[in-house]
Amino acid sequence: MxxxxxxxxxxxxxxxxxxxxxxxxxxxxxxxxxxxxxxxxxxxxxxxxxxxxxxxxxxxxxxxxxxHGNTMGLPDGDGHRVHDVGDPAFVGKLRSAFGRTxxxxxxxxxxxxxxxxxxxxxxxxxxxxxxxxxxxxxxxxxxxxxxxxxxxxxxxxxxxxxxxxxxxxxxxxxxxxxxxxxxxxxxxxxxxxxxxxxxxxxxxxxxxxxxxxxxxxxxxxxxxxxxxxxxxxxxxxxxxxxxxxxQESVRERVAVAARLVEAGLKDGPDSTDVVIAPQGGSGLLYVADRARGRIPAIAAFLEAQPYIEEVFTGNEMLAIGQRPGNGLAIVFAMARSAEPNPFGVPGLMTLCVSDEKPGKPEGHGSHGGLGDFExxxxxxxxxxxxxxxxxxxxxxxxxxxxxxxxxxxxxxxxxxxxxxxxxx
Ligand SMILES: [Zn+2]
Missing domain, CATH: 3.40.720.10 (Alkaline Phosphatase, subunit A)
Structure with missing residues (x-):
């Protein structure tokens, strides 16, 4: 037998x-x-x-x-909106958007x-x-x-x-x-x-x-x-x-999409031209067809920020298992370090947050980026x-x-x- x-x-x-x-x-x-x-x-x-x-x-x-992640952008009119993948309704939203899950x-x-x-x-x-x-x-x-x-x-x-x-x-x-x-x-x-x-x-x-x-x-x-x-x-x-x-320890939180608005690279807080789906220690950035000319300037802006460690644009993102398309144009990982927290646990991270996704408080654990420990x-x-x-x-x-x-x-x-x- x-x-x-x-x-x-x-x-x-x-x-x-x-x-x-x-x-x-x-x-x-x-x-x-x-x-x-x-x-x-x-x-x-x-x-x-x-x-x-x-x-x-x-x-x-x-x-x-x-x-794409814990949150992701889906088409909305002539742009995109960020949705929470954790929501039980998201499977249906993804099916409606693309005709498949x-x-x-x-x-x-x-x-x-x-x-x-x-x-x-x-x-x-x-x-x-x-x-x-x-x-x-x-x-x-x-x-x-x-x-x-x-x-x-x-x-x-x-x-x-x-x-x-x-x-x-x-x-x-x-x-x-x-x-x-x-x-x-x-x-x-x-x-x-x-x-x-x-x-x-x-x-x-x-x-x-x-x-x-x-x-x-x-x-x-x-x-x-x-x-x-x-x-x-x-x-x-x-x-x-x-x-x-x-997980690593949260040391700082940055509302990256709000910084893009301040820099004139996103039309407004609720605009659909450029949206960021926060992932804790990283972000996925979706760009509407009408705003694609801004992609190089957005990438250059992100690369210049001290709170961001890596930026992957277009086919560069294939190297980390993501693919451009369906609006996804840039992915980025937030800054981090191997320093210990007060309990001696190494790994400190910066979070990418938004009003809808405020992230965990400073000092608590989180993840989503490219830190060695997360x-x-x-x-x-x-x-x-x-x-x-x-x-x-x-x-x-x-x-x-x-x-x-x-x-x-x-x-x-x-x-x-x-x-x-x-x-x-
Ligand atoms: Zn998990």
């Missing part, structure tokens, strides 16, 4: 690689020591959850899956006829729904849970948990008992809100941050026990545990042919997760940007 192959993917949102230590998360750390741990795992740009969830789900850069299939779509996928998420609705925006599998989220074809799942089929530590642990318990043990889909994904939630709420390295990590570590232990029970029954399980990005999530692979007790020092990327899943399940990874991860 050949063993049933299944994949379990668990994401501890925002967990920095340098905080995967025996003193902070003993269960995850010990698991890393008896698995294959990827020491140079890298975030996408922007290092923001919704675009990252989509890259994990598709194996593609934002350039190819089409979801993502430009490439998700793992849920690829696995629909091969045992299916169940995705349980406790982060924003957008980050949950963009792992399966066209309803091929099951997505469980407190804002609404859906099955194949978009059927609405009732409380008997999907729990509604709180957006906090207790909710993360309740979702992990349901995931372990109901999804892993009873339903047994081909792919099971659990996406915790922590430690990201606690990191945003307080300084990095503070008791709140450590408590949020401990919450994720307890949830991990519950899931690991369920995975081991499946294996003891003879199932062949690839168990991947990681995060989507890290761009360094963790990843551990266990079972599925990965050599136990080994470290990989080559670079791995979020987009390599889906190809790794497909390889293990013996399915094609056509159209994916990523590559299967090295097993030894």
């Amino acid at each position: 050949s063993a049933e192959r299944r994949v379990v993917l668990m994401i501890c949102d925002g967990h920095r690689n340098d905080f995967v230590r025996p003193d902070t998360c003993p269960n995850i750390h010990a698991f890393g020591q008896r698995s294959r741990r990827f020491m140079r795992h890298r975030a996408i740009f922007p290092s923001a959850t919704r675009a990252s969830a989509t890259s994990i789900a598709t194996g593609c850069w934002p350039a190819n899956h089409g979801l 993502l430009e490439v299939p998700t793992m849920a779509q690829r696995l629909a006829a091969h045992g299916g996928a169940v995705i349980a998420s406790n982060v924003s609705p957008g980050a949950a729904y963009f792992q399966d925006p066209d309803h091929y599998g099951h997505v469980v989220h407190r804002a609404g849970s859906f099955g194949p074809g978009g059927s609405v799942l009732g409380l008997d089929e999907a729990p509604v948990v709180s957006h906090d530590y207790a909710g993360d642990e309740a979702l992990a318990e349901w995931f372990a008992t109901e999804v892993l043990t009873r339903r047994r889909p081909r792919l099971s994904v659990l996406w915790l809100a922590n430690p990201d939630l606690g990191m945003h709420a307080a300084p990095l390295g503070s008791p709140t941050h450590l408590e949020a990590i401990a919450c994720a570590d307890r949830a991990f232990a519950r899931v690991e026990a369920a995975v081991e029970a499946l294996r003891s029954e003879g199932e062949d399980v690839l168990f991947l545990v990681g995060s989507d990005h890290g 761009c360094h999530p963790f990843l551990i692979a266990n079972g599925g042919g990965f050599a136990a007790g080994t470290l990989e020092h080559g670079v791995s990327r979020l987009i390599d997760i889906a190809p790794t899943v497909m390889r293990f399940l013996g399915l094609p990874r056509d159209g994916m940007d990523g590559l299967p991860l090295p097993q030894d």
Whole structure:
């Protein structure tokens, strides 16, 4: 009898690689020591959850899956407006604008006829729904849970948990008992809100941050026990545990679009000619056709600002996984430094903010840019042919997760940007 192959993917949102230590998360750390741990795992740009969830789900850069960031510009009249991708209504807005949601299939779509996928998420609705925006599998989220074809799942089929530590642990318990043990889909994904939630709420390295990590570590232990029970029954399980990005400490916040208005490069605060979709430590800038002549001047202005570190215009943005088009003309990363915060945690960042997206307060954690620590999530692979007790020092990327899943399940990874991860 050949063993049933299944994949379990668990994401501890925002967990920095340098905080995967025996003193902070003993269960995850010990698991890393008896698995294959990827020491140079890298975030996408922007290092923001919704675009990252989509890259994990598709194996593609934002350039190819089409979801630009946590907020993004959509056509509006003869210009653009910025929309919040976290809003449950955004999937419908994207479909209305372009006649489709993502430009490439998700793992849920690829696995629909091969045992299916169940995705349980406790982060924003957008980050949950963009792992399966066209309803091929099951997505469980407190804002609404859906099955194949978009059927609405009732409380008997999907729990509604709180957006906090207790909710993360309740979702992990349901995931372990109901999804892993009873339903047994081909792919099971659990996406915790922590430690990201606690990191945003307080300084990095503070008791709140450590408590949020401990919450994720307890949830991990519950899931690991369920995975081991499946294996003891003879199932062949690839168990991947990681995060989507890290966080750094906010030192300054700049309303970049307002600075463009002051400089005469944007018509007004609410104008649609030039708009910026803030991503925390970076921004995506959309330009209307009628204003395209201003692109060189806008790029030169941004490059001259001390609060901005890098500016990518046109095809330059391909180098960081974004693509010009649909109005997206310039992307930029905010300034940062490797200095420590008062708790000794390195990495300070400047935020790109707006009236609608004021960002986290100074001193708290945030992300979205190109800082070394916000761009360094963790990843551990266990079972599925990965050599136990080994470290990989080559670079791995979020987009390599889906190809790794497909390889293990013996399915094609056509159209994916990523590559299967090295097993030894
Ligand atoms: Zn995240």
